[in-house]
Amino acid sequence: xxxxxxxxxxxxxxxxxxxxxxxxxxxxxxxxxxxxxxxxxxxxxxxxxxxxxxxxxxxxxxxxxxxxxxxxxxxxxxxxxxxxxxxxxxxxxxxxxxxxxxxxxxxxxxxxxxxxxxxxxxxxxxxxxxxxxxxxxxxxxxxxxxxxxxxxxxxxxxxxxxxxxxxxxxxxxxxxxxxxxxxxxxxxxxxxxxxxxxxxxxxxxxx
Amino acid sequence: xxxxxxxxxxxxxxxxxxxxxxxxxxxxxxxxxxxxxxxxxxxxxxxxxxxxxxxxxxxxxxxxxxxxxxxxxxxxxxxxxxxxxxxxxxxxxxxxxxxxxxxx
Numbered sequence: 012x013x014x015x016x017x018x019x020x021x022x023x024x025x026x027x028x029x030x031x032x033x034x035x036x037x038x039x040x041x042x043x044x045x046x047x048x049x050x051x052x053x054x055x056x057x058x059x060x061x062x063x064x065x066x067x068x069x070x071x072x073x074x075x076x077x078x079x080x081x082x083x084x085x086x087x088x089x090x091x092x093x094x095x096x097x098x099x100x101x102x103x104x105x106x107x108x109x110x111x112x113x114x115x116x117x118x119x120x121x122x123x124x125x126x127x128x129x130x131x132x133x134x135x136x137x138x139x140x141x142x143x144x145x146x147x148x149x150x151x152x153x154x155x156x157x158x159x160x161x162x163x164x165x166x167x168x169x170x171x172x173x174x175x176x177x178x179x180x181x182x183x184x185x186x187x188x189x190x191x192x193x194x195x196x197x198x199x200x201x202x203x204x205x206x207x208x209x210x211x212x213x214x215x216x217x218x
Numbered sequence: 219x220x221x222x223x224x225x226x227x228x229x230x231x232x233x234x235x236x237x238x239x240x241x242x243x244x245x246x247x248x249x250x251x252x253x254x255x256x257x258x259x260x261x262x263x264x265x266x267x268x269x270x271x272x273x274x275x276x277x278x279x280x281x282x283x284x285x286x287x288x289x290x291x292x293x294x295x296x297x298x299x300x301x302x303x304x305x306x307x308x309x310x311x312x313x314x315x316x317x318x319x320x321x322x
Binding site: 019022025040043044047048050051054055057058059061062065079082083086087090091093094097098101104105196199200202203206207209210211214215217218 | 222225226229230233234236237240241244247248250251252254256258261262265266268269272273276277280281282291292295296299302303306307308310311314315318
């Protein structure tokens with residue numbers, strides 16, 4: 012199969028997108044540098060969490076406060092939102108009309124908000140059991156790591172809203188397209204961080 | 219069928235395949251923990267292995283990182299960041315774990 016030259020990793024817009032495709036090379040590489048520095052932050056929060064695991068100071072431990080069912084629901088929601096964003100990226104690459112892209116962005120946004128709802132409910136359940144960040148080193152590390160991911164998802168949701176507005180105001184100009192490209196990388200990256208959270212925090216904590 | 223339709227079909231299949239694999243790699247460890255019949259260390263090993271596999275699946279099918287020559291620099295960026303992360307994270311866990319065992 013005769014494939015077009017690839018400018019950058021990730022889904023390429025393709026040569027029929029003109030300057031948006033050409034500009035994307037540098038812009039996307041720069042965004043990868045940001046993502047990797049963000050990855051280091053998350054990684055060290057994970058390392059802190061693992062070091063703090065036994066520091067429960069007589070308070071509740073992982074098995075007392077984590078909810079496997081809720082973690083599973085959040086995992087499914089976030090994974091599905093990655094797929095719906097992928098559908099949106101494909102709609103941007105292959106269709107002139109932004110209607111399908113807007114639809115998939117809206118679905119992804121709703122899934123992101125649903126994820127935040129379930130995560131928030133987990134935290135309020137934990138607070139009700141006396142598991143506050145001040146209780147122990149373990150809980151401080153937990154509330155440093157997991158809500159940091161939630162904060163990223165919340166900013167991702169805000170970014171989706173901003174891009175939907177920008178599509179409406181500016182139309183599908185190259186600037187908007189490359190921003191959606193970066194938003195896609197950000198969203199998929201958050202799903203990768205979540206794999207670490209559900210494996211190391213929830214599954215290992217409840218195993 | 220035009221090239222674009224073919225591209226679209228192929229890319230759509232790739233996303234769906236990635237989703238299917240990720241779903242499988244998520245459901246297995248959750249089911250194992252819910253079932254609860256494994257010893258802690260066996261469960262931990264399986265969870266870790268499937269988690270790493272799922273990260274690779276996400277990079278390959280959602281972020282489209284593969285071994286093609288055109289994208290080497292980006293792959294190097296990711297692998298170098300991963301190396302830094304492994305040194306810092308495992309170093310932290312090692313040193314703090316060692317300190318803790320000395321204090322008891």
